[in-house]
Amino acid sequence: MEEVAIIGIGCTPVGEPWHKSLRNMAVESTWAAMEDAAIDQVDALIVGNMSSGNFNDQESLGSLIADYAGLGNISAFKVEGACGSGGAAFNAGVMAVASGMHDTVCVTGVEKMTDVVGDNATKILANAADREYESIHGISFVGLNAMIMRRYMYDYNVKKEDLCAFPVNSHKNAVHNKYAMFRQEIKMDAVLNSPMVADPMTLMECAPICDGAASAIITTKERAREYTDTPVIVKGSSLKVDTIGVHDRKTVTSMKATVTAANDAYKQSGLSPSDIQTVELHDAFSIMGAIGLEDLGFAERGKGARFAAEGQIGIGGKLPCCTFGGLKARGHPVGATGLYQIIELSKNLRGEGVVDAECGLAQNIGGTGSTVSVTILGRG
Amino acid sequence: MKTIKDIGIVGYGAYVPMYRIKNSDIARVWGNDPIRVPVKEKSVPGPDEDACTIACEAARNAILRAALDPKKLGAVWVGTESKPYAVKPTATIVAEVIGATPLINAADWEFACKAGTEALQGALGYVGSGMSDYAMAIGVDTAQGQPADALEYTAAAGGSAMIVGPASEALATYEASCSFVTDTPDFWRRQYEHYPKHASRFTGMPAYFYHITNAAKNLCSEVGKEPNDFDYVIFHQPNAKFPMAAAGMLGVDKEKVIPGLISPYIGNTYAGSAVLGLAAVFDVAKPGDTVLCVSYGSGAGSDAFSFTMTDKIDEVRNNAPNVKSYIGRRVSIDYATYARYRQKIRM
Amino acid sequence: MSVPRHWRESVKRYRLIGSKCKACGKVHYPERTVCPLCKSRELEPFQFKGNGKIYSYTIIWAPPEGYEYCKPYAAALVELEEGEIVTTQLTDCDLEKIEIGMPVEIVLRKLFAYGESGIIVYGYKFRPVLPIL
Ligand SMILES: [Zn+2]
Numbered sequence: 058m059e060e061v062a063i064i065g066i067g068c069t070p071v072g073e074p075w076h077k078s079l080r081n082m083a084v085e086s087t088w089a090a091m092e093d094a095a096i097d098q099v100d101a102l103i104v105g106n107m108s109s110g111n112f113n114d115q116e117s118l119g120s121l122i123a124d125y126a127g128l129g130n131i132s133a134f135k136v137e138g139a140c141g142s143g144g145a146a147f148n149a150g151v152m153a154v155a156s157g158m159h160d161t162v163c164v165t166g167v168e169k170m171t172d173v174v175g176d177n178a179t180k181i182l183a184n185a186a187d188r189e190y191e192s193i194h195g196i197s198f199v200g201l202n203a204m205i206m207r208r209y210m211y212d213y214n215v216k217k218e219d220l221c222a223f224p225v226n227s228h229k230n231a232v233h234n235k236y237a238m239f240r241q242e243i244k245m246d247a248v249l250n251s252p253m254v255a256d257p258m259t260l261m262e263c264a265p266i267c268d269g270a271a272s273a274i275i276t277t278k279e280r281a282r283e284y285t286d287t288p289v290i291v292k293g294s295s296l297k298v299d300t301i302g303v304h305d306r307k308t309v310t311s312m313k314a315t316v317t318a319a320n321d322a323y324k325q326s327g328l329s330p331s332d333i334q335t336v337e338l339h340d341a342f343s344i345m346g347a348i349g350l351e352d353l354g355f356a357e358r359g360k361g362a363r364f365a366a367e368g369q370i371g372i373g374g375k376l377p378c379c380t381f382g383g384l385k386a387r388g389h390p391v392g393a394t395g396l397y398q399i400i401e402l403s404k405n406l407r408g409e410g411v412v413d414a415e416c417g418l419a420q421n422i423g424g425t426g427s428t429v430s431v432t433i434l435g436r437g
Numbered sequence: 438m439k440t441i442k443d444i445g446i447v448g449y450g451a452y453v454p455m456y457r458i459k460n461s462d463i464a465r466v467w468g469n470d471p472i473r474v475p476v477k478e479k480s481v482p483g484p485d486e487d488a489c490t491i492a493c494e495a496a497r498n499a500i501l502r503a504a505l506d507p508k509k510l511g512a513v514w515v516g517t518e519s520k521p522y523a524v525k526p527t528a529t530i531v532a533e534v535i536g537a538t539p540l541i542n543a544a545d546w547e548f549a550c551k552a553g554t555e556a557l558q559g560a561l562g563y564v565g566s567g568m569s570d571y572a573m574a575i576g577v578d579t580a581q582g583q584p585a586d587a588l589e590y591t592a593a594a595g596g597s598a599m600i601v602g603p604a605s606e607a608l609a610t611y612e613a614s615c616s617f618v619t620d621t622p623d624f625w626r627r628q629y630e631h632y633p634k635h636a637s638r639f640t641g642m643p644a645y646f647y648h649i650t651n652a653a654k655n656l657c658s659e660v661g662k663e664p665n666d667f668d669y670v671i672f673h674q675p676n677a678k679f680p681m682a683a684a685g686m687l688g689v690d691k692e693k694v695i696p697g698l699i700s701p702y703i704g705n706t707y708a709g710s711a712v713l714g715l716a717a718v719f720d721v722a723k724p725g726d727t728v729l730c731v732s733y734g735s736g737a738g739s740d741a742f743s744f745t746m747t748d749k750i751d752e753v754r755n756n757a758p759n760v761k762s763y764i765g766r767r768v769s770i771d772y773a774t775y776a777r778y779r780q781k782i783r784m
Numbered sequence: 785m786s787v788p789r790h791w792r793e794s795v796k797r798y799r800l801i802g803s804k805c806k807a808c809g810k811v812h813y814p815e816r817t818v819c820p821l822c823k824s825r826e827l828e829p830f831q832f833k834g835n836g837k838i839y840s841y842t843i844i845w846a847p848p849e850g851y852e853y854c855k856p857y858a859a860a861l862v863e864l865e866e867g868e869i870v871t872t873q874l875t876d877c878d879l880e881k882i883e884i885g886m887p888v889e890i891v892l893r894k895l896f897a898y899g900e901s902g903i904i905v906y907g908y909k910f911r912p913v914l915p916i917l
Binding site: 455483484485486487489490493494521522530533534536755758759761762763765766768 | 798799878892895915
């Protein structure tokens with residue numbers, strides 16, 4: 058198998074760009090990444106997207122984006138894994154290059170969520186869960202995570218204040234990120250006092266509904282030096298699934314898919330959690346941040362929130378997390394999120410970021426932990 | 438009217454929604470005297486309840502008491518004027534929910550407030566003739582009164598299910614019944630209208646009292662009894678006053694009416710009213726007690742039934758929640774919440 | 785509005801019918817056609833009694849489209865007597881008094897309706913066990 062490297066990255070600002078369509082955004086980020094790699098053609102385009110059929114009445118994204126990006130009749134298709142679509146697309150891209158099937162692949166994650174109104178978006182996001190046996194009961198995606206959160210707080214006697222450390226950290230880190238949706242710091246009180254969305258989860262513990270597109274150009278490690286002096290090496294890339302329904306898990310306070318994907322990625326890279334210097338956590342909800350730290354091996358069971366509350370996930374801390382604002386503050390355009398994580402991690406490894414790191418990890422979750430990809434990147 | 442076969446009620450089940458609105462609150466909103474109100478409070482269905490869901494819980498309770506394999510039912514008949522679908526039977530849903538499909542007759546019956554006892558008459562005939570071993574009749578409504586109208590104070594929600602079967606398995610055996618109808622337009626709702634209309638005081642003497650008393654008297658003469666010979670008497674309950682007045686006209690002691698009189702606490706459950714009263718009596722009657730139940734439906738008519746309790750009542754009574762438990766489970770809501778739950782605010 | 789989709793599931797939702805593995809005896813809700821425990825494909829319908837206790841819960845203040853009618857409402861993971869966990873709404877309950885471990889029982893309710901003219905989707909919800917007086 059070939060080793061894989063990232064040679065170009067690009068994205069659109071996350072937010073509510075009313076004038077831009079799904080295809081505008083995808084084309085913009087695809088070309089930003091190609092320009093970064095100084096190329097004007099790829100062999101394949103893999104699109105990560107959760108629900109264009111529902112958000113935009115549009116499928117065939119492989120064709121649409123390749124066509125409008127001027128890439129001609131290349132290999133192109135969409136990969137879907139709910140909010141983990143971006144990570145899944147990246148994993149597919151890595152497989153395509155590692156196998157020798159394609160030389161250069163562009164992976165683009167895109168989601169245009171604001172074409173529908175709020176409660177409709179809530180309904181579409183709930184499609185990430187089991188429609189017939191979870192969503193049918195009127196349980197929003199936030200609601201499912203709130204039930205996980207309540208059980209976590211009950212099992213480990215965790216206070217909500219500790220969980221607030223995740224959104225507070227992400228907002229702080231978004232200030233310097235010109236692509237972030239919310240570039241202002243928030244205080245714990247603001248999180249605690251924000252409106253209740255699904256008890257015990259408040260609004261400011263949840264990532265926003267927004268639009269964005271992010272792309273990465275990958276090729277073999279061997280070829281990477283032809284394009285750039287600062288290639289980022291894919292040291293590990295794994296995707297695992299778990300039961301679609303939360304109700305079918307032995308425990309709801311750990312995500313088996315994260316644990317197994319992380320073990321797999323650690324094994325591929327020959328690294329262990331202690332080697333990881335920065336993490337892009339899937340902090341769509343505060344609780345996911347806490348459970349993520351535990352499942353990835355950075356904190357003991359039930360101690361993830363404390364780990365964050367003690368300041369260890371800050372930029373100057375032991376393990377800087379969500380260094381560009383995470384899902385909470387950079388924004389969470391669902392199918393694009395996995396790619397935003399990859400390019401943010403790449404910036405840090407290329408020395409263009411806010412953390413000086415040799416090695417970093419990204420965790421992208423689809424559903425309530427039903428699809429999880431873990432990527433470990435390192436300096437070339 | 439008597440049947441060929443010896444039959445009776447082999448199972449019964451009730452249901453009343455949890456929410457209540459005080460009559461004084463309704464009076465306050467519309468500028469009326471909060472003291473002079475027809476009942477204390479009335480039941481209000483929750484936002485996820487309708488005649489079908491109420492029928493289902495009553496039916497499940499009846500099945501529990503009858504300890505019957507639902508597949509043995511030959512009919513599930515739902516009497517209601519608040520069908521969730523104008524066209525599409527409620528009864529097929531109920532039959533599916535309790536597991537009685539597909540070899541069964543299922544239909545909805547309509548006769549204003551006596552739709553439930555109309556269905557019961559049908560079930561008695563169905564089983565009494567030998568067409569089926571068992572049949573279920575349900576009276577249920579989520580009645581809607583027009584805001585500010587006199588009926589808004591009482592239009593309530595609830596229901597009761599009765600399973601008719603062989604007398605040998607009955608908790609109450611059936612002696613006879615009488616149906617008494619005339620064309621009397623005291624209350625109606627035209628097609629596509631949201632709320633019913635009524636003819637005010639005309640609903641009293643020529644309507645309710647005329648039909649109730651005549652049905653009761655005719656039944657009594659058939660079984661050779663006086664109304665006051667029964668141990669318990671249930672009348673349709675549009676309010677708290679009418680049943681007591683009917684008792685007076687028929688010479689029935691008031692104590693015999695009280696156990697089955699539930700309208701003061703939950704209002705008028707329309708097609709559920711007489712059958713819920715009957716269920717409340719079944720909850721307390723002793724073996725050997727005799728029961729007279731007389732319904733009334735506008736338009737107009739009454740069904741009167743004579744039952745005798747058997748030993749079986751003591752065995753099955755506690756196999757499902759009683760009427761008292763449902764009445765006791767109450768949460769008061771204000772008029773605004775009631776208006777929202779009952780979709781009185783059109784959006 | 786998809787009528788067949790709801791019709792297909794309706795009986796399972798009305799009566800809480802899942803499946804039981806003929807090979808290893810494990811019961812499942814929702815229904816499965818392959819036993820995830822032993823991979824047997826010999827399963828039979830299994831009706832759950834509908835009694836359980838709350839494993840976790842939430843109160844939904846921002847409902848998905850179509851569920852605004854009963855907002856705010858509680859949702860829960862209910863651990864059934866038979867051992868499976870079911871995702872459900874709670875109804876007829878005091879939102880302030882819900883707690884993990886609270887006993888609940890099945891009832892049939894409206895889940896949602898397709899507007900004023902479409903079909904009504906019925907299914908199970910759970911409520912605090914009715915106290916008998
Ligand atoms: Zn098995």
